[in-house]
Amino acid sequence: MGLFDFLSSDLAIDLGTANTLILQKGKIVVDEPSIIALDRATGKTIAVGAKAMQMHEKTHENIKTIRPLRDGVIADFHAAEHMIRGLIKMIDGGNRFMTPSHRMVICIPSGITEVEKRAVRDSAEHAGAKEVYMIPEPLAAAIGIGIDIEQPMGSMIVDIGGGTTEIAVIALSGIVCDQSVRTAGDVFTRDILDYMRRQHNLLIGERTAERIKISVGAAISELDTELEPEDMEVRGRDLMTGIPKVIKISYTEIAFAIDKSISKIEEAVLRALETAPPELSADIYDNGIHLTGGGALLRGLDRRLSMKTKLPVHVAEDPLRAVVRGTGQALKNLDSYKSVLMI
Known part of the structure; x- marks a missing residue:
């Protein structure tokens, strides 16, 4: 056996x-x-x-x-x-x-x-x-952060992964309304690549852009002092001379670089809230929005979503593994x- x-x-x-x-x-x-x-x-x-x-x-x-x-x-x-x-x-x-x-x-x-x-x-x-x-x-994420999905109680999950952002209102073991947008971690990485090329004439690779996102990535340009990451040294190839060079980059620049993509996620969250039945909207008002996935680790994202929706936003304890x-x-x-x- x-x-x-x-x-x-x-x-x-x-x-x-x-x-x-x-x-x-x-x-x-x-x-x-x-x-x-x-x-x-x-x-x-x-x-x-x-x-x-x-x-x-x-x-x-x-x-x-x-x-x-x-x-x-x-x-x-x-x-x-x-x-x-x-x-x-x-x-x-x-x-x-x-x-x-x-x-x-x-x-x-x-x-x-x-x-x-x-x-x-x-x-x-x-x-x-x-x-x-x-x-x-979204159902797996809800179960993973300890929500009892069988209850007649509305919960809103925003799961920001690498390829997609899944937004769902869940009640009675099912998805009542959802939005799936193909704007997530990979798009943020591409935004950083483009920004470095446009703004600094610096050609960097996908792995370097990913490291920038993790080290100094932010969703808002004014973070609390304790959340502010230190500036990061970035190595790449100068597009003008073709010679490798190093520049320093701050979180405010990255917040600017990925701003449009985060706006798309905000719009999708608002669309999901608009289509939710009123009784579930009342539950979401009480329980707030739950953020999961790697994108939930982006500094200040919870604050930005909270300002946009006027709702409490909770980042899951271990969002990557939820x-x-x-x-x-x-x-x-x-x-x-x-x-x-x-x-």
Whole structure:
């Protein structure tokens, strides 16, 4: 029986555009970037996750790095399948002598199409899943931050990931109204790239832009003193001379660079609030808005959303892991959450 349990372990997977997290038996066993490095000639996998990310934008012509997910959905089916398989192998150091068959619960964006849903299911099955269930991201996030979604009480979740921002009003184990916008972490990164090129004539890579976003990213240009990050040194290539150079950048510049993209998220939040039934609006007024996902870590975002909506905004305790924890809860209590799972 012990061997059977070992071979048929259940997994909860948060298949994200930027990062993939896998939870097994209540523990996060994999937390890696969603990227894979392949050999161009043979198509073999060279590296997955963090190792592949170190190669990203530094490869020669024999190696290509692929991010299989775009805007929260699978864009490259073949690469996604190999990436999922590679990440599952990491769970116990790849020491398995037999290919296990797992039961998997995978979270998906709420605005996903049937074709995109099938791509997720097929990738999981090819990677060794015997049963695949899917759960919408806002529901998983709500479960993950401790909201009892079965209650007749309205809760509003804003989950800002890498590819999509999912906004949903949840009550009675279902999504009453939602908005899914493809403006999220990746768009902020592109905004920073463009800003550096326009404003400082500096060409930087995607990884450097990501580091800037994490180190000095902010949603408002006037932060409280204790939240203010120190200026950051940025290295890149001068577009005028072609020579590498270093400049210093502050959080106020980044707030300006990503301002338009954050405005789009604000508009989507207001649209979701407009379509919510009045009784649920009353609940949201009392409970406020819950922020989850990596974007929730952007300094001052809660304050900016609060000023726009005139509602209290709460950042989840561990926003990056809220979705995978909720997915894990759904996996543990499959019967209780049958109504929210898609097969």
